[in-house]
Amino acid sequence: MGAAVTDLFVSYKSEDRARVAPLVAALEADGVGVWWDAHIGGGTEWRDSIERELNAARCVLVVWSERSTGPGGSFVRDEATRAMRRGAYLPVRIDPVEPPLGFGETQAMSLIGWRGDRTDPHYQALLAAVEAVTAGTPRPIPPAYQPKRGIDRRLVIGGGVAAVAALGAGGWWAFNRQSAPGDSIAVLPFDNLSGDPAQAYFSDGIAQELRDALTRIAGLKVAGRSSSELMRDADGPTAAAKLGVATILSGTVRRGAGLIRINAELVDGITGLARWSQAYDRPIGDALAIQTGIAESVAGALSIALGKAQKALLTAGSTTNPAAQDAFLRGSELARKNQIAPAVEEYAAAIAADPAFGKAYASRAANRAILAGTNFGGNALRDELVRAEADARRAIALAPDLGQSYSALALVLKTRLNLNGARKAYDAAYARSPGDAIVLRTRGDFLAQFGDSEAINLYQRSEALDPLRARNAVNRASMQNYLARFDDAIASAQSFLAEHAGDPQGSAALATALLAKGRAGEALQALAVLTADDPFRLTLEAAAYSATDRTASNRSLAALTEKYGYNAQYQIAQVHAWRREPDLAFAAIGRAWHGLDPGLNGFKTDPLLAPIRSDPRYGEWLRRIGFA
Numbered sequence: 001m002g003a004a005v006t007d008l009f010v011s012y013k014s015e016d017r018a019r020v021a022p023l024v025a026a027l028e029a030d031g032v033g034v035w036w037d038a039h040i041g042g043g044t045e046w047r048d049s050i051e052r053e054l055n056a057a058r059c060v061l062v063v064w065s066e067r068s069t070g071p072g073g074s075f076v077r078d079e080a081t082r083a084m085r086r087g088a089y090l091p092v093r094i095d096p097v098e099p100p101l102g103f104g105e106t107q108a109m110s111l112i113g114w115r116g117d118r119t120d121p122h123y124q125a126l127l128a129a130v131e132a133v134t135a136g137t138p139r140p141i142p143p144a145y146q147p148k149r150g151i152d153r154r155l156v157i158g159g160g161v162a163a164v165a166a167l168g169a170g171g172w173w174a175f176n177r178q179s180a181p182g183d184s185i186a187v188l189p190f191d192n193l194s195g196d197p198a199q200a201y202f203s204d205g206i207a208q209e210l211r212d213a214l215t216r217i218a219g220l221k222v223a224g225r226s227s228s229e230l231m232r233d234a235d236g237p238t239a240a241a242k243l244g245v246a247t248i249l250s251g252t253v254r255r256g257a258g259l260i261r262i263n264a265e266l267v268d269g270i271t272g273l274a275r276w277s278q279a280y281d282r283p284i285g286d287a288l289a290i291q292t293g294i295a296e297s298v299a300g301a302l303s304i305a306l307g308k309a310q311k312a313l314l315t316a317g318s319t320t321n322p323a324a325q326d327a328f329l330r331g332s333e334l335a336r337k338n339q340i341a342p343a344v345e346e347y348a349a350a351i352a353a354d355p356a357f358g359k360a361y362a363s364r365a366a367n368r369a370i371l372a373g374t375n376f377g378g379n380a381l382r383d384e385l386v387r388a389e390a391d392a393r394r395a396i397a398l399a400p401d402l403g404q405s406y407s408a409l410a411l412v413l414k415t416r417l418n419l420n421g422a423r424k425a426y427d428a429a430y431a432r433s434p435g436d437a438i439v440l441r442t443r444g445d446f447l448a449q450f451g452d453s454e455a456i457n458l459y460q461r462s463e464a465l466d467p468l469r470a471r472n473a474v475n476r477a478s479m480q481n482y483l484a485r486f487d488d489a490i491a492s493a494q495s496f497l498a499e500h501a502g503d504p505q506g507s508a509a510l511a512t513a514l515l516a517k518g519r520a521g522e523a524l525q526a527l528a529v530l531t532a533d534d535p536f537r538l539t540l541e542a543a544a545y546s547a548t549d550r551t552a553s554n555r556s557l558a559a560l561t562e563k564y565g566y567n568a569q570y571q572i573a574q575v576h577a578w579r580r581e582p583d584l585a586f587a588a589i590g591r592a593w594h595g596l597d598p599g600l601n602g603f604k605t606d607p608l609l610a611p612i613r614s615d616p617r618y619g620e621w622l623r624r625i626g627f628a
Helices: 014-029 047-055 074-085 121-135 152-170 195-217 225-230 237-244 284-299 308-313 322-336 342-353 356-376 378-396 403-415 420-433 437-449 456-467 472-482 486-499 503-515 520-527 535-544 551-580 580-596 596-601 607-612 614-624
Strands: 008-011 058-066 089-093 184-187 247-256 258-269 274-283
Touching: 008 047, 014 058, 014 121, 014 486, 047 074, 047 580, 047 596, 058 074, 058 237, 058 472, 074 089, 074 284, 089 121, 089 258, 152 247, 152 456, 184 195, 184 225, 184 237, 184 378, 195 247, 195 284, 225 356, 237 247, 247 456, 258 284, 284 322, 322 342, 322 356, 342 356, 356 378, 378 403, 378 486, 403 596, 420 437, 420 551, 437 456, 437 472, 456 472, 472 486, 472 503, 486 535, 503 535, 503 607, 535 551, 551 580, 551 596, 551 607, 580 596, 580 607, 580 614, 607 614
Parallel strands: 008 058, 058 089, 184 247
Antiparallel strands: 247 258, 258 274
16 A cells, blocks of 8 residues: 555544545545555554654545534644645535635535545546646646525516616616626625624625725726625526626635635636635735735636736725724625714724725715715814815825725715815716726716716616616616606606605606606606605695695695705705796705705706796806806
8 A cells, every 4th residue: 555655645534434435435446546544443553654644645635524624623623734734735525514714725625415426527626636736736626616595586576677677768777698798797795604693794895895896907897786785695697697797706704713714716607617716714914915816816817917006906095904994894884774873983993993094084084974964064064074075085195096085075075065076076086996886876976967968878887787776777767857858767767666666766756757747747646655744745746736736835835844944945945946936946045055955966957946047046056056
């Protein structure tokens, strides 16, 4: 057995011997010289024999199972450590487990469910890897391990209805899997393997950080977060078909004892076969290096060459401080759940841990603007927006190539009604992040309020990147109303309401378009599903009733004024404008301006203000607000 000693050593948990024996037999039948402890008997020298063979073997096959990864697997872990030190480590899984922390850097081959068939492609892949390691040549990439993941039937049904509705609205957002460009990718949520559901924010956050990094690679189309997260439980080909992409990146994350393990795999969207995969076991402070390594490897697998500048862009605005990153990811999860005040606190903690963390400044700026616009008034509103703008400009100073920094500034300036400045910031964000679905959509919203039809193109591209996002159609309807494309807006709003009956924004978008088309009765019907004191309903009812029932119009206007008062000055202006009461309308506009009412962002193209556009005061306000 001399030759066998130098070929392959098999490390396994003794209780798994009956399961490992067929593998040993198969390898020996294929000419591999195998040594395993079944070759030795009892006696006092068995430890010396194992150590001698372990040190001599050119390849050490470590069998990870439920037993060997458990508390009793210390001998296997010790043998694996020695093998790793001299580059002989080759792991294989016979159970659906992850190797212990510290052993995941090399991807484990999979023989889960193998029954001894030597023609099985997974066994053949293992045999090829053994031969490569023993020969000292690079190990081939193993076939993808594909857990059986089903797709929620509700998603299939919902996606189908949404697709039909989109076709009814003009066919912009129909997707053909066969035409998915090869340079397109979706990053699915990474699985949280920590055993603690509360840690999901971290694994989801790592996936989102990868999306952000990949969107900075010129020419790579990256599916948006909303749609990608709906594919959490889908297999690669299913997700690729629904998202209209050619490749899928998925993975797992586990943290513990100062270490982080991330497994990532890139699969072909049609075949489901792995194009690249890698496991990373690193100190938790190396998360950014792991993310960058994954992004660079994905680019390489897709034959996208990255120059020095593009590689640097992958880490723009990021942090290597683990406490800062953790707080940032917590804040991002809170913001996603619309818990804005605690999100701002987490971003502050991230900045305290790393004062040079540009993305944290950008996120705090944007969320401060949202918090100020929805909760503050008067001087408190203005003071908070000053702080938000300072955060945004600090983000730009720290990360001048990061589109997110300029998006944050644009939102702050828009909230301050500095529309000239906001437009420049939106343009700067777009120049740096032309493939970011959120940048495309928010810039589209803004340009639509200026009456710029480029908004249509931006929306098309945004929805192509994020096709399953629930609010696509209603946002599109609002954009179409600003562009006076009322028939399109009606179709978009109706398609949205077919899935989201009673949604206030959807009902308001539909009623606005109907009212602009002279169909006041239908507009009132669209509003009837909303609560009696809903501000959209009160505003649009007051306008819709104005031509036929002045008493009802006055009643709705009075209710709007009584319930919402100073915060509804722009809506009050809309009603008076539609009722052709220009003096009252412009008085309310003045109060809205003083209160930084965000409704004024739509002043130029708001359909309800159409009756007062010929008034000289309208042009004066256009210039004052920054539209002209």
